[in-house]
Amino acid sequence: MLIELKDIRHVYNLDDPVVALENINLEITQGEFIGLIGHTGSGKSTLVQLLNGLLQPTAGQVFFQGQDINADRASLQDIRKKIGLVFQYPEHQLFEETVAEDVAFGPKNVGLSREEREKRVKEALQLVGLDYEEFKDRSPFNLSGGQQRRVAIAGVLALKPEVLILDEPSAGLDPEGRQKLLDLLVYLHQELNLTIILISHRMEEVARLASRVVVMDQGKIALEGTPAEVFNRGEDLKKMDLDLPVLTQILTDLKARGLPVRTDIFSLEKARDEILAGLKKIEKSRESKTC
Amino acid sequence: MLTDITIGQYIPGKSIVHRMDPRIKILITLIKITILFLIDTFWGFGLFLLLVVGILLAAKLPIKRVLRGLKPVFFLVILTLVLHLFLTRGGEVLWQWGFLRIEEAGVFTGFFMVARILLLIMFTSILTLTTSPLELTDGIEYLLKPLARFGLPAGELAMMMTIALRFIPTLLEEAEKIMKAQQARGADFESGNIIQRAKALIPLLVPLFISAFRRADELALAMESRCYRGGSNRTRLHELQLKKSDLILFFLAVIIAVFISFF
Numbered sequence: 001m002l003i004e005l006k007d008i009r010h011v012y013n014l015d016d017p018v019v020a021l022e023n024i025n026l027e028i029t030q031g032e033f034i035g036l037i038g039h040t041g042s043g044k045s046t047l048v049q050l051l052n053g054l055l056q057p058t059a060g061q062v063f064f065q066g067q068d069i070n071a072d073r074a075s076l077q078d079i080r081k082k083i084g085l086v087f088q089y090p091e092h093q094l095f096e097e098t099v100a101e102d103v104a105f106g107p108k109n110v111g112l113s114r115e116e117r118e119k120r121v122k123e124a125l126q127l128v129g130l131d132y133e134e135f136k137d138r139s140p141f142n143l144s145g146g147q148q149r150r151v152a153i154a155g156v157l158a159l160k161p162e163v164l165i166l167d168e169p170s171a172g173l174d175p176e177g178r179q180k181l182l183d184l185l186v187y188l189h190q191e192l193n194l195t196i197i198l199i200s201h202r203m204e205e206v207a208r209l210a211s212r213v214v215v216m217d218q219g220k221i222a223l224e225g226t227p228a229e230v231f232n233r234g235e236d237l238k239k240m241d242l243d244l245p246v247l248t249q250i251l252t253d254l255k256a257r258g259l260p261v262r263t264d265i266f267s268l269e270k271a272r273d274e275i276l277a278g279l280k281k282i283e284k285s286r287e288s289k290t291c
Numbered sequence: 292m293l294t295d296i297t298i299g300q301y302i303p304g305k306s307i308v309h310r311m312d313p314r315i316k317i318l319i320t321l322i323k324i325t326i327l328f329l330i331d332t333f334w335g336f337g338l339f340l341l342l343v344v345g346i347l348l349a350a351k352l353p354i355k356r357v358l359r360g361l362k363p364v365f366f367l368v369i370l371t372l373v374l375h376l377f378l379t380r381g382g383e384v385l386w387q388w389g390f391l392r393i394e395e396a397g398v399f400t401g402f403f404m405v406a407r408i409l410l411l412i413m414f415t416s417i418l419t420l421t422t423s424p425l426e427l428t429d430g431i432e433y434l435l436k437p438l439a440r441f442g443l444p445a446g447e448l449a450m451m452m453t454i455a456l457r458f459i460p461t462l463l464e465e466a467e468k469i470m471k472a473q474q475a476r477g478a479d480f481e482s483g484n485i486i487q488r489a490k491a492l493i494p495l496l497v498p499l500f501i502s503a504f505r506r507a508d509e510l511a512l513a514m515e516s517r518c519y520r521g522g523s524n525r526t527r528l529h530e531l532q533l534k535k536s537d538l539i540l541f542f543l544a545v546i547i548a549v550f551i552s553f554f
């Protein structure tokens with residue numbers, strides 16, 4: 001087991017308490033792609049900050065590779081190296097004079113040599129699709145919003161984490177930037193074997209990418225399963241103020257009107273084929289009736 | 292942590308302290324702060340503490356929260372105490388070790404300065420915790436009005452102060468967020484000597500300033516697009532009105548102030 005959360009409860013402001021998480025039990029294995037969804041305020045951001053010790057749970061334990069991460073606070077540095085966390089609007093954390101220096105901040109903090117740092121910066125920038133020679137000496141503050149975000153993500157990737165957590169990374173990006181980001185996540189997951197936890201409000205993203213979906217509601221895990229299982233529970237999701245992916249919605253509506261289609265399909269091409277096949281089936285049954 | 296700082300936060304309520312006229316509250320706060328710097332006996336500080344606790348209870352504020360607001364100045368308090376202990380000379384020598392020496396005057400001044408800092412923060416927190424930003428601006432504006440004759444832009448000043456107060460919690464929240472983001476990249480704000488620690492703050496301060504400027508820009512735009520012009524022609528929806536109870540409380544506060552300063 002890579003990550004394990006055990007009976008977690010988290011309360012903010014102990015004297016004016018806000019219970020952000022309660023009764024959380026979650027296990028994550030190496031190589032999973034977890035989609036974490038839930039209404040605003042349901043505790044998603046709190047949950048992921050527990051995973052690398054930025055927050056300590058009020059009760060319960062967090063295990064990483066079998067080790068209680070809060071037992072020995074001194075080893076936190078090591079854990080933060082292995083679990084990269086990209087915060088919401090990560091571009092707000094940029095501060096160095098040049099892109100290269102900013103990306104090198106993490107590697108510098110963990111004490112890597114100059115050569116190793118430069119190598120990491122090159123790799124990280126390349127991963128996020130920014131040309132090293134072109135961007136390394138530019139000020140991060142003169143870049144476009146989308147480029148800034150990619151630099152910030154490179155800053156986390158430069159630590160070569162084993163687990164990458166992203167808190168609503170596509171919020172505020174244009175469709176093209178969003179697509180590139182998703183392509184990057186697929187690459188990191190499939191080619192570099194990173195374990196990924198993605199918080200997102202876009203059900204399409206989660207449905208297409210995640211191997212497992214975890215739904216949070218009011219500080220608790222409300223639903224959990226494959227995208228097909230979770231998005232099959234449209235009624236439950238609606239009660240939690242969550243939408244279905246557009247495709248699922250369309251397929252469900254069609255099915256309700258009598259078209260024989262499956263509803264657990266999350267790619268556009270496959271959905272089209274399924275609908276066409278469904279239409280053909282209906283035609284056939286009509287033909288057989290008229291004969 | 293940082294968000295523990297209570298200055299600039301407001302907890303709505305219906306207590307007698309909440310309902311007082313903001314002008315009176317500001318005046319009382321000013322008087323009490325002046326008194327705080329005149330007191331120099333244990334009795335005086337004791338009485339002042341009693342007064343603060345009394346007001347806290349009357350205002351039905353969560354005392355724990357107010358106390359927690361003192362945590363961020365802990366370092367300043369310790370520093371003040373240590374400096375006074377070792378550097379202020381006078382009276383009997385209480386303790387000596389090599390060139391280090393603690394004298395009586397040092398103990399007293401150190402204690403008094405610490406008491407002043409803590410009580411000052413508690414008293415001003417009570418003001419902002421029980422007065423909404425809007426009331427606070429109104430109060431400040433009224434009190435500054437006499438100075439408008441000398442060309443002082445009272446309304447603008449009051450607006451600036453309110454905005455500053457209003458944004459302290461926001462900026463602190465922001466600071467905490469940025470701090471966490473840098474910690475996630477392995478930054479260490481908690482260890483090292485003083486120079487290393489100061490240097491470690493750069494990754495926090497630069498983004499913080501940038502975000503403050505961005506917020507200021509956005510706020511200015513938002514205010515302008517709602518036709519804020521400042522100046523003397525602004526009228527208000529709710530005129531402040533002194534009640535009898537306000538005056539009574541004011542005189543009571545003055546009497547208490549005089550009383551305390553006699554100790």
Ligand SMILES: Nc1ncnc2c1ncn2[C@@H]1O[C@H](COP(=O)(O)OP(=O)(O)O)[C@@H](O)[C@H]1O
Pocket residue numbers: 012013018019020038039040041042043044045046047
């Ligand atoms: N720093 C904080 N101090 C106090 N309460 C907080 C803090 N951060 C989050 N909360 C509260 O905890 C709950 C969960 O918030 P969060 O984890 O940010 O949810 P999400 O990311 O799903 O929107 C909310 O009720 C929120 O108001």
Ligand SMILES: [Mg+2]
Pocket residue numbers: 044045046088167
């Ligand atoms: Mg969040």
